[in-house]
Amino acid sequence: MKLHAFILALGLAAALSAPMALAQQPIVIKFSHVVAPNTPKGKAADYFKQLAEERTRGAVKVEVYPNSQLYKDHEEMEALNVGAVQMLAPSLAKFGPLGVRAFELFDLPYIFPNKETLYRVMDGEIGTRLFSMLEPRGILGLAYWDNGFKQMSANKPLRSVADFKNLKMRVQSSKVLEAQMKALGARPQVMAFSDVYSKLRQGVVDGTENPMSNLYTQKMHEVQKHLTLSDHGYLGYAVIVNKHFWDGLPADIRVTLNKAMADATQYERDIAQKENEESLAAVRRAGTTQIHVLPYKDRILWHQALLPVHKEFEDKIGRDLIQAVYKVAAQVEKEKVGAAKTPAPKDKPGPSPSR
C-alpha cells in the first residue's frame, strides 16, 4: 500500500473507531419504576429511552427497570440518592417520607375538578415551587406525568360512606391518603405497590384505590369483586433525577435529554386517559368485578365526608398552596363559563378576532 493510501486508511480507521469507542462507553441512565410496562408511565419511560438513545446517537443508554424489578417504593429514593439509579418516576404521594410534605397537595381528595386545573398547577408556579423543594435533597424534578383519577375497589360494594366502615384499605405512603381513608371510616394500611396484589389475595387488606391502568395491569380485578368509579382523588408522577449526576452531564447531552423528556411528557399525557379507559373496558370484559357508578347523591356525600381533609392538612402542606390550587380551579371555571357565553366568531358582528 502506498504511503498516501496507508495514511488515508489510518484516518478512516480512526474516524470509525471514535464513535465506536463512544458507543462502547455510553452514559448509562438507570430508570427504575414500580408499574407495568403497559401503563402510561411504563410506556412513556420506554418512549423516553427510545428518544434519548436515538437523539444522542447512542451516547446515552437508558435502561428501564419496570415493575419494582430493582427497587420497591420505599427503596427507590435511597437508590437515587446513592447513585444506584439515576432516574425515577414515583407517584406524587411518595415524597412525604423524604420530608417534602407539600407534594401531598396532589393527594387531597377532589382537589382537581378537571385536568385543565391539574396541568396549570403542574406546569405553573406551583409545580415549579414544589420541584424547588427537592433540590436541597439532591433531587432535580424534570417533569410531571399523569395517570388520571383514582377509583375505589374492595370485595364488597362501596356506594355509601358507611360501606367503608372498618375496611382495611391499602394506601401509598401519604399522610393525606391515610386521613382520607380514616375520614371514610376505613383503616388505612400503607404498603408498597408491588405487594398490593398478593396482600389483597391473602385478605391482609380488603380494598385499595388506584387508576384503572394500575388496577388492571396488576390484575387487582382478579382479587377485587367490586369497583366504584369514584374519581375521588388524583394520581400523578414526578420524573426525577439525581441532581449531581444530571449537572455533571455534558451540556449538549443535557439539552437533548431535556427535549426528549419534554416530548415523552407530552406523549405520556396524551395516552393516560385512553390507557385508563381501555383498562376499564378490559376489566368489564374480564367479568370478575362488578363496576358501580357513583350516583350524584352519593358523590355529594363522599365530598362532604372528604373535604375536611383539606383543612386538616393546611399546616402540613401549606394553606397558601391549597388556596393557590383553588384559585387556579376558579379561574379555569370562569374561563369555561366565559367561553360558553361567548358567541362563536361567525355569529359575532364585525371582524373576527383573528383579523
Ligand code: LMR
Ligand atoms: C401506587 O403505589 O399505588 C401507585 O401509585 C404506583 C404507581 O407508581 O403508579
